[in-house]
Amino acid sequence: MRARYSAYALGKLDYIRDTMAPETRKDFDRKSVARWSSQSEWLGLEIHGLEDGQPGDKTGIVDFSAHFTTEGKKQEHRERALFRFEPIEGAWVFVDALNRNKEPVVKGPQPGRNDPCPCGSGKKFKKCCGAAA
Secondary structure, eight states: OHHHHHHHHHTOHHHHHHTBOGGGGGGOOHHHHHHHHHHEEEEEEEEEEEEEOSTTOSEEEEEEEEEEEETTEEEEEEEEEEEEEETTTTEEEEEEESOTTSSOSEESSOOOTTSBOTTSSSSBGGGTGGGGO
């Protein structure tokens, strides 16, 4: 999770895509993610809790908040992210955000329909967390 946050902060788009589950990569909107990454000032990552995700586990969940500003407005993106261990690559990949259809993911201004989803999926907001709205 920390590496993915750093990748957003540094604009390392290939890393963000490569650490997504293979079945979700088709929805990765590189242009929107690049715009969101570069137009945000990244203020920090806060890990609230972990479930599983240890050596030998097949899945893990990270409960986190990413703090950033966009257009001078402070925002907090809170998420419970599901990761899966891919034994062939020997790496953990992001699968999905588990807190959709509940309370808003972002505290602050709502992203536009074509903005990247603040859950970090790489999809446009309208095809991800915004689809439930």
